[in-house]
Amino acid sequence: MPATSPAHPERRRRRTNRFLALAAGAATVGALAAAALPGSASAGEDRRPGGHATGRYQDVQLLSFNDLHGNLEPPSGSSGRVTHVHEDGTTEQITAGGIEYLATHLRQAREGNTYSITAAGGDMVGASPLISGLFHDEPTIEALNKLDLDVTSVGNHEFDEGAKELARLQKGGCHPTDGCYTDEEFQGADFPYLAANVLDEKTDKPILKPYWVWKKKDVKVGFIGVTLEDTPGIVSAEGVKGLKFKDEVETINKYARVLRAQGVKSIVALIHEGGFPASTSYNYDCDSPGAGDGVSGPIVDIAKNITPQVDALVTGHTHNAYVCTIPDPAGKPRMVTSAASFGRLYTDTTLTYDRWTGDIARTAVTSANHVVTRDVPKATDMTELITKWNTLAAPIGNRPIGYISADIGNTGTAETPLGDLIADAQLAYGKELDPETDLALMNPGGIRAPLTYAAKAGEGDGVVTYAEGFTVQPFANTVNLQNLTGAQLVQVLKEQVTGANAAAPKILQVSSGLTYTLDLTKTGADRVVTDSVRLNGAPIDPAATYRVATNSFLAGGGDGFTTLGQGTDDLVGADDLAALEKYLLANSSATNPIAPPKADRITVVK
Structure with a gap:
C-alpha cells in the first residue's frame, strides 16, 4: 500500500460496528463481555483438557x-x-x-x-x-x-x-x-x-x-x-x-x-x-x-x-x-x-x-x-486538507504585522527574548489605555512558538505575518489593567516559585524597566531576592500602588498566581495579539526591523 494513501480504509467502514460506546451498565456491553469471559472457548481454540490452545x-x-x-x-x-x-x-x-x-x-x-x-x-x-x-x-x-x-x-x-x-x-x-x-x-x-x-x-x-x-x-x-x-x-x-x-x-x-x-x-x-x-x-x-x-x-x-x-x-x-x-x-x-x-x-x-x-x-x-521525520512522502489526503484550510485562512493569515532582524526565541532559563517583546507590547498598549500603567507581566505558557526570521511561502525574510503572530499567541486573551500594591507585586514574583509552582516554576516575562534577581541556589520564596526588585531603577515600595498590565488569564489568578486575582480597578482592553501587532507595526519596518531583546531583566544566579 502506498504510504501516501489513506491506510486501512476497511477500518473506516467498520468503525461504527467496532466502536463500543460504553456507558456504565449498558446491557449490550454486558452481553458482549459475558460472551468472552476468561475461561470460555474462543472460536478455533482448542481448550480441551490436556490440549494446547493455539494462538494463546x-x-x-x-x-x-x-x-x-x-x-x-x-x-x-x-x-x-x-x-x-x-x-x-x-x-x-x-x-x-x-x-x-x-x-x-x-x-x-x-x-x-x-x-x-x-x-x-x-x-x-x-x-x-x-x-x-x-x-x-x-x-x-x-x-x-x-x-x-x-x-x-x-x-x-x-x-x-x-x-x-x-x-x-x-x-x-x-x-x-x-x-x-x-x-x-x-x-x-x-x-x-x-x-x-x-x-x-x-x-x-x-x-x-x-x-x-x-x-x-x-x-x-x-x-x-x-x-x-x-x-x-x-x-x-x-x-x-x-x-x-x-x-x-x-x-x-x-x-x-x-x-x-x-x-x-x-x-x-x-x-x-x-x-x-x-x-x-x-x-x-x-x-x-x-x-x-x-x-x-x-x-x-x-x-x-x-x-x-x-x-x-x-x-x-x-x-x-x-x-x-x-x-x-x-x-x-x-x-x-x-x-x-x-x-x-x-x-x-x-x-x-x-x-x-x-x-x-x-x-x-x-x-x-x-x-516523525520529514524524509518520508507526505500523506496526500493531509496535504489536500491543509491546502483547503490554508486557502480559507490566507486573506487573514498572510497579512504582514511586523518585521524582525533575527529569530526571536521563547526558550531560556527564565526570561526569553520573545517574552520580553510581548511584555513590552502589553506595556505599550496598557499606556494607551491608561498613561499611568507602570509594567506588564506575561505568563510563559501563553507563548506557544518562537518568531522565526526565515521566509515562508508568500513572504520575505524577517516578515512576521498575522498567522505567525496567531501561532505565538492563540488564546484570544484580553490585555487587562489592575492596581497592585508593591507588596502584592513582590508576592506575585514569589508565586513563580512557590505554592502551585514550587515543583515546576513558572517565570513571568517582564516588561522593560522591571528588574530583579532570581537566586536558584536558594529554596522556596527566597529564590526571589526581595531587595533586588526594582522599577526603572527604584526599589519597589511595598505601600505604593502600581498599575499592572497582564492578559485576562493571569488577571483571573491563572497559573497559580492567586495574588493577581486580587487586583483592583480593573480595566479590560482588546485582545493580546492585537497589542502585539500594534507594537510591531509601530516599532519595525522592512528597512528597520526589530531586533531580539537582550533578555537581561532577570538576573539568574545558579
Whole structure:
C-alpha cells in the first residue's frame, strides 16, 4: 500500500460496528463481555483438557501521541525539533513534525499489524496555529479522523472554549457564532473523547464518555481517559464554568473496576498529566542503570497509586518525551509513555494479550518513541486538507504585522527574548489605555512558538505575518489593567516559585524597566531576592500602588498566581495579539526591523 494513501480504509467502514460506546451498565456491553469471559472457548481454540490452545498470546500494537495542539503544518524553530542521543553520548537535533508526515509514519507502522489501536493523551486542540485555531479547530478534528485516531482523553486545552464547544467537536454541527466555514456541515470526531474525571456540577456525571472498549474478534482492550485535576487552575474560569474535576487516581481506579466487572481485563489509562525526564533526548533510556531518577513530576505519584488492574499509561501535558516503567501499588513495573508534543513523535507499544486470562502479559510489554521525520512522502489526503484550510485562512493569515532582524526565541532559563517583546507590547498598549500603567507581566505558557526570521511561502525574510503572530499567541486573551500594591507585586514574583509552582516554576516575562534577581541556589520564596526588585531603577515600595498590565488569564489568578486575582480597578482592553501587532507595526519596518531583546531583566544566579 502506498504510504501516501489513506491506510486501512476497511477500518473506516467498520468503525461504527467496532466502536463500543460504553456507558456504565449498558446491557449490550454486558452481553458482549459475558460472551468472552476468561475461561470460555474462543472460536478455533482448542481448550480441551490436556490440549494446547493455539494462538494463546496476541500482540496488540498501541500507537499513541499527545499534545498535538492543532499543529497540522510542520512546526518551526525549536518547536519542530527533537534531540537524539547517540551511544557515545553526543546529541543531534532532528527536524520533526507535521500532520502530513505523522500520517505517513503511523500508516507505515500499522502495516502488517492486524491488531492495531491508535490513541492520544489529550490537548489535540487548543493553542493551535491559525490554520486550525481560526476555525475553532475543526481542521484538526478532520485530520484526526483521516488519521484513524481511535480514542483520546481530554486535556486542559479541550476546555479553552468551554464544555459546549467541546461537545460540538465531538458531535459536530456549525459553530454557534461563526456558522459553517464550508458548504459541508462539520461532522465532529469519529473517535470518542474520554472525560472520566470531568463532571457536570448539576448532574454529577461525566460530561463525555468515561471509558471505551476496543474489540477485535476475541481481543478486548479498555481505555479510561482523564485530564489533570488542576485543569481549573490553568484554564480560564469561563472555560470550566459548571464543571468539577476529580482526582485522577480515584477516577481511574473506579472505572477500572467497572471495566473488570464487564469482563474487560486489559486496560490502558489515557492521562493528560505528565512528568519530567532526566534527559531531554527523546530516546533516553530512563530505566537503564545509572539513569538517575528517570522521570519525576506529578505522573510518578499518579502511576504509583493507580490500581494494578491498569496495564499501561499514555500520558501528556508536560510536552516531554519518555518511555519509562514506574512500579504499580503491587511493586510490579508498568509502562508509562509520553510522545513530546506537536506531532514530533509517536509511541509504538506492544501489548501482549493473553486470550486465556483476557489480560495483558505485563512482562512482555515493550515500547519506544519514534521520530516523525520529514524524509518520508507526505500523506496526500493531509496535504489536500491543509491546502483547503490554508486557502480559507490566507486573506487573514498572510497579512504582514511586523518585521524582525533575527529569530526571536521563547526558550531560556527564565526570561526569553520573545517574552520580553510581548511584555513590552502589553506595556505599550496598557499606556494607551491608561498613561499611568507602570509594567506588564506575561505568563510563559501563553507563548506557544518562537518568531522565526526565515521566509515562508508568500513572504520575505524577517516578515512576521498575522498567522505567525496567531501561532505565538492563540488564546484570544484580553490585555487587562489592575492596581497592585508593591507588596502584592513582590508576592506575585514569589508565586513563580512557590505554592502551585514550587515543583515546576513558572517565570513571568517582564516588561522593560522591571528588574530583579532570581537566586536558584536558594529554596522556596527566597529564590526571589526581595531587595533586588526594582522599577526603572527604584526599589519597589511595598505601600505604593502600581498599575499592572497582564492578559485576562493571569488577571483571573491563572497559573497559580492567586495574588493577581486580587487586583483592583480593573480595566479590560482588546485582545493580546492585537497589542502585539500594534507594537510591531509601530516599532519595525522592512528597512528597520526589530531586533531580539537582550533578555537581561532577570538576573539568574545558579
